[in-house]
Amino acid sequence: MKGKIGIILVVIGGIFILGWFLFSKFSAPESDIVARNGLHWHSNLSINILGEAQDVPAGLGLGRLPHNPMHTHDRDNVIHMEFSGTVREDNLLLEKFFEIWGKQFNKDCIFDKCSGPDGNLKMMVNGKENSNFDNYMMRDDDKIEIIFSASASAVKEIKVLGTEFSFEPSTIEAKSGETIKIIFQNKGSMPHNLTINGPGVATKTVGSSGEDAIGFKVPSAGTYSFECSVPGHKEAGMRGNLIVD
Numbered sequence: 001m002k003g004k005i006g007i008i009l010v011v012i013g014g015i016f017i018l019g020w021f022l023f024s025k026f027s028a029p030e031s032d033i034v035a036r037n038g039l040h041w042h043s044n045l046s047i048n049i050l051g052e053a054q055d056v057p058a059g060l061g062l063g064r065l066p067h068n069p070m071h072t073h074d075r076d077n078v079i080h081m082e083f084s085g086t087v088r089e090d091n092l093l094l095e096k097f098f099e100i101w102g103k104q105f106n107k108d109c110i111f112d113k114c115s116g117p118d119g120n121l122k123m124m125v126n127g128k129e130n131s132n133f134d135n136y137m138m139r140d141d142d143k144i145e146i147i148f149s150a151s152a153s154a155v156k157e158i159k160v161l162g163t164e165f166s167f168e169p170s171t172i173e174a175k176s177g178e179t180i181k182i183i184f185q186n187k188g189s190m191p192h193n194l195t196i197n198g199p200g201v202a203t204k205t206v207g208s209s210g211e212d213a214i215g216f217k218v219p220s221a222g223t224y225s226f227e228c229s230v231p232g233h234k235e236a237g238m239r240g241n242l243i244v245d
């Protein structure tokens with residue numbers, strides 16, 4: 001009796017698994033089919049990170065045979081989508097392009113830049129903000145822009161080099177109220193520092209090849225002189241101006 005029940009359970013289980021298999025095999029939704037006889041679409045992709053346009057390389061997806069249906073030919077920011085047969089929405093996701101490229105892109109990050117204190121990522125499609133990011137399905141003639149811009153609260157870093165006896169640059173420009181970080185690097189052979197008159201901030205005196213940074217909130221508009229406070233260095237030429245507007 002026990003044996004019979006066991007067999008019946010196995011048979012029922014088998015039927016269930018077979019049914020589920022057939023269901024999943026033949027029930028792929030029709031709605032996500034974009035084309036049945038292939039397509040040849042193009043979309044334009046531009047990436048801008050902190051104000052700098054990024055190159056989309058030529059020949060992506062064409063490195064080995066068979067060529068990837070999604071690829072680039074030239075350095076013209078055009079993504080080619082040349083599919084044959086049935087094309088599903090899934091095939092046209094922007095994510096696929098970044099997989100081919102081998103670069104990171106998702107709702108938070110482009111390459112190594114992620115939304116956070118450094119800045120914010122946004123995507124525009126045909127002039128409108130789009131929140132699908134890597135899940136966006138590209139369409140013919142799309143103009144896609146991925147933009148990573150510095151957030152207003154981001155700290156601006158300014159590198160100043162000191163040597164005998166000058167600063168490079170000797171003029172620093174900043175906006176009142178913003179927070180800046182001055183990274184002072186001693187490229188000379190004597191000890192130097194960078195001392196700003198007015199806000200009263202100064203780096204440590206550092207030796208040759210040394211470095212020190214000062215972060216501060218930029219004071220009200222005006223011109224503030226800075227110098228190296230090591231005796232005689234200012235007179236010898238180690239001075240400059242912080243111009244605040």
Ligand SMILES: [Cu+2]
Pocket residue numbers: 191192193228229230233238
């Ligand atoms: Cu000095």
